[in-house]
Amino acid sequence: MNSQAKPFSRVVIKPLDRVLKEANQLVQDGMSDLNMALKTRWSGYNRLMLGGMRFGNNYLLAGASGHGKSYFLNMLIQDFLDPELNLNFNKSFKILHFGFEMSAADEILRRASSMTDISYAVFCLKKKKITPKQYEFLQSKIESMREQPIYFVEQPTTRYKIYQTIKDFKAKFPDDELIVTLDHTLLVQPEVGENEIQTLAGLGKLFIEIRKEFNTMNILLGQLNDKIESEKRLDPTNPSLHYPTKTDIHGSKQIYHAVDVAMVIHQPSLLHLEYYGKKDIPTNNLVALHVLKNRKGEQGLTLLKNNLVNGKFDEWDYEKPQTLGYGYSE
Numbered sequence: 001m002n003s004q005a006k007p008f009s010r011v012v013i014k015p016l017d018r019v020l021k022e023a024n025q026l027v028q029d030g031m032s033d034l035n036m037a038l039k040t041r042w043s044g045y046n047r048l049m050l051g052g053m054r055f056g057n058n059y060l061l062a063g064a065s066g067h068g069k070s071y072f073l074n075m076l077i078q079d080f081l082d083p084e085l086n087l088n089f090n091k092s093f094k095i096l097h098f099g100f101e102m103s104a105a106d107e108i109l110r111r112a113s114s115m116t117d118i119s120y121a122v123f124c125l126k127k128k129k130i131t132p133k134q135y136e137f138l139q140s141k142i143e144s145m146r147e148q149p150i151y152f153v154e155q156p157t158t159r160y161k162i163y164q165t166i167k168d169f170k171a172k173f174p175d176d177e178l179i180v181t182l183d184h185t186l187l188v189q190p191e192v193g194e195n196e197i198q199t200l201a202g203l204g205k206l207f208i209e210i211r212k213e214f215n216t217m218n219i220l221l222g223q224l225n226d227k228i229e230s231e232k233r234l235d236p237t238n239p240s241l242h243y244p245t246k247t248d249i250h251g252s253k254q255i256y257h258a259v260d261v262a263m264v265i266h267q268p269s270l271l272h273l274e275y276y277g278k279k280d281i282p283t284n285n286l287v288a289l290h291v292l293k294n295r296k297g298e299q300g301l302t303l304l305k306n307n308l309v310n311g312k313f314d315e316w317d318y319e320k321p322q323t324l325g326y327g328y329s330e
Helices: 016-031 043-048 069-080 104-116 120-124 132-144 159-172 196-214 252-256
Strands: 057-063 093-099 150-153 177-183 217-223 261-266 286-294 300-307 312-315
Touching (some): 043 300, 057 069, 069 093, 069 217, 069 312, 196 217
Parallel strands (some): 057 261
Antiparallel strands (some): 286 300
């Protein structure tokens, strides 16, 4: 499909009566004992999301290189598939993962790292080989994934081919809800004659249509630009500038307006900050997850603890609530 092609055949007109029924159903879903959102392992994050992540929404998770956005996505996928964590979720779903940055095998090993508390680096380093007992444990965890409903697309492609892949996949599994994950937006190939910003703009608009047409939950990974690494932003005497903002997201105007939730994952210690923000939080193992935009929940900040030696982020272990208002106003 070329850059001038349109993947949508018609415009749907909804009568008011249908819209009223849909609105009433949303209220009934909220009153139900069944969980209509997929929970994660982090209680503070769940509170900001009003219970969890929902279908029919676009999510953007941005971060600088090496700050853990792909790890976070892998933990989300693991949590979605956890039958104990999402015991009361009554919808069958599939996950279609466009993993353009790394191979599917590497992503499986990252998930296995989180499940086994064995560092991902240990799997790959010849200097420190895993023991036969560790390998047996690893194999059992990998085998436990065999029946999980997740499918991988590794080859980077254009946004219209992404759309067609999603459409074909949904047609194959019409009775299942669909989670689409994309790692990451800058690796989507441009259509003929486009620059990078035009590609991002088109991608944002396309995912609005995708969530409307297929009621998908779409999780897009994005990149931060280098503004947050400037000397001014790292000034310890002006801690309010430590926080990421919309303009720190590469292509912010294009992607930010297209999503329902925009988040930035941030590890201040990687920028050599010893204390973070107005509350002077020590940055050792600190992972700050900022929710900059949230149409159906709360804007805010939740703190996590870097435990990537065991392949995961843990809840922040301090006496204050895990979730604070944005800018730490309680």
